[in-house]
Amino acid sequence: MADIEEEVNLKSGSLRTDKKKKRKKLLLQEATAAEMAEIEEEANMTTLKEEANLEPSDVRMDKKKNRKKLLLKEAAAAEKRGICYLSRIPPRMDPLKLRQILSQYxxxxxIYLTPEDPAAQIYRKRAGGFRGQEFSEGWVEFSKKSVAKMVAKMLNGEQIGGxxxxLFYYDLWNIKYxxxxRWDDxxxxxxxxxxxxxxxLALExxxxxxxxxxxxxxxxxxRALTSIRERxxxxxxxQNELGMASELAPEQQAxxxxxxxxxxxxVDNAEKSKPRLSKDILAGVFGVS
Known part of the structure; x- marks a missing residue:
């Protein structure tokens, strides 16, 4: 019976060791598969980044040419545009309303409108006036010079109307081509x-x-002087209370x-310049010896 038990124990031990070995193999295989997948993903990402960064020279040249073409087109379009100057902006008019009125021409x-002085805005608000933003002058850029010239000639000095x-019915246009x-200026x-x-502002x-x-x-x-005097x-x-003479050092004195x-x-110039008579002449006149 003892021999049989020993054989059973040996078999059970060998089975346990076999199961452990199989588990280790499976874990190693799973770990290696996951690591390989991560390595492949990293390699793919690096290749994509390299392809994105290391573009061929032809693609770069094409991009540069396209940019140059766009810049040349913008410069040509800017030369064809015309700008009008508005010396006065009616109260309560903003860029949107100005665009609505002038876009029909x-x-x-x-459009650029310069805001008013903040001091004037504060004064107006305190006086109970309009609390919004107002503008003092402005510039309007039309797509064509001929249109800008025509608008300036036609509207300058005319009533805004509508x-x-x-709010702008009785206001007048002050516009000049x-x-x-250019807008860059x-x-x-x-x-x-x-x-x-x-x-x-920095200097102030x-x-x-x-x-x-x-x-x-x-x-x-x-403060330092007052404290010295008090002391x-x-x-x-x-010292006066003790009957002693107040002999203080010159440094301690106030x-x-x-x-x-x-x-x-x-000024003695006037007295010196006056002519004076001699004593002999005075004695002869008054008979004084």
């Missing part, structure tokens, strides 16, 4: 004005900071403030 590309209920003027001018404004802020620092330094000096007074009181005022010197 021709195709409009771009329905009588509209700008010859040899406008953008450059706006950028230049903004840069100047920023420089002025620096000057204000200097004034503030100087004022604070003076305040600190005055000197306290010491003098203590600083004397000497103020100098400009003085005008007397």
């Amino acid at each position: 021709g195709e409009i590309q771009r 329905k009588k209920r509209s 700008l010859s040899k003027f 406008l953008t450059e001018e706006i950028a230049y004005k903004n840069a100047i404004r920023e420089q002025k 802020i620096s000057a204000a900071k200097r004034e503030r620092d100087l004022y604070l330094s003076k305040v600190d000096q005055s 000197i007074k306290k010491k003098q009181k203590v 600083p004397k403030v000497i103020r100098q005022f400009p003085q005008t010197r007397p």
Whole structure:
């Protein structure tokens, strides 16, 4: 019986070892398959990236040529466009309303309206007026120069019109065609004005900071002087109470403030220039010996 039990135990042990080995093999196969799939995915991604980055020279040349063509087309179209200048924008008119009114005369590309001064806007709001954004002047770009010239000649000085209920019925057009003027000139001018404004603001802020620092330094000096004077007074009181002479060092004494005022010197030129009579002549006239 003992021999049989030993044989059974050996067989069960061998079966367990075989199962473990099979499990290890399966796990290794699964791990290798997953790793291989990940490696293949990474390789595919790298190839796609390389293909996207490393384009052939022909494709690059074609892209450059297309860009040049687009730029040339835009430049040619910009030369054909015309710009009109509006010296006055009616109250409560915005770019959308201006486009609606002027688009009936021709195709409009771009519109730029300069906002009013913020100080004037604040004053108007405080006075109970219109609380929205208003504009002072503007530029309108038409797709054709001939249309821009025609609009400027036809509308300058005329009534805006429309329905009588509209807010712009009684306002007049102040419009002028700008010859040899491009939209790039406008953008450059706006950028230049903004840069100047920023420089002025920076200078004003620096000057204000200097004034503030100087004022604070003076305040600190005055506080220090007042504290010194108070201490000197306290010491003098203590010495007077004790009957001692107040002999303080010159450094501890209160600083004397000497103020100098400009003085005008007397003019003696008038007295010197006056002729004076001698004593002999006066004695002969009055008979004084």
